[in-house]
Amino acid sequence: MTHTSRDSLRLVIPSEPKRIAEADEFVESALRERGVPESLISDLAIASTEMVNNAIIHGNKKDASKKVKISMTFTADEVEIRVEDEGRGFNPDNVPDPLAEENLLREVGRGIFIVRSLMDNMEYEQTDEGGMAVIMRKSFESS
């Protein structure tokens, strides 16, 4: 790892599904520029695009006038990725278990489960503006 102090960066995009690639490019470039191992970059890219898709589609209901903010904060040991939308939020504990036999063939509903599996930690909070923020952390030790 090349960075030794805390640094942060942020991308704000309108809630259009076509902007997902831009969010991925932002996250992957920031990780690569800081020397994060490739094995971790794909996990972080998968988790980030899951949450940005959720923010665009479920949080902001694809309303292009609403924004999705993606913030990345690096310390020597870990990266924190925060994805904020302007939606009303939801209870992640109410999401059906995607591993249950009756849900196994469902097309949707695996995003949060995958993020929890790939990240060290995942939290939700209400933003000051009344939207929803998902905060994910991954240690560089886990590569």
Place this chain on the structure above:
Amino acid sequence: MQLSEREDNGVAILMPSGKIMGGPDAAILREKIHELVKGGKLQVVIDLAKVDWMNSNGLGILISGMTTLRDNNGDLKLANVTEKIQSLLTITKLITVFEAYDSVPDAVQSFSASGSN
């Protein structure tokens, strides 16, 4: 994501490349599978060799394609599943519902062996 297509022994082989992460690019794969079903092409292999990674959107497209094909007496089989995608299929238990093969020829051959449409 880019998508190319070929046919071998009556089996449609779809070769996506890049990342399957959602948005309009990923929709191309979903539409292609539905186009094949509409055209009566019910034996489909997805060659994943050139897919860097996919998120739940990509998994959902594969599941949707597989169930649509099976509902029409066909099937969707996977070939060249990379380590990263294998790991996602394992943690989501989808490894138990897909037929996956080490190579495209093996996947194509499996249709003759199983005798499905």
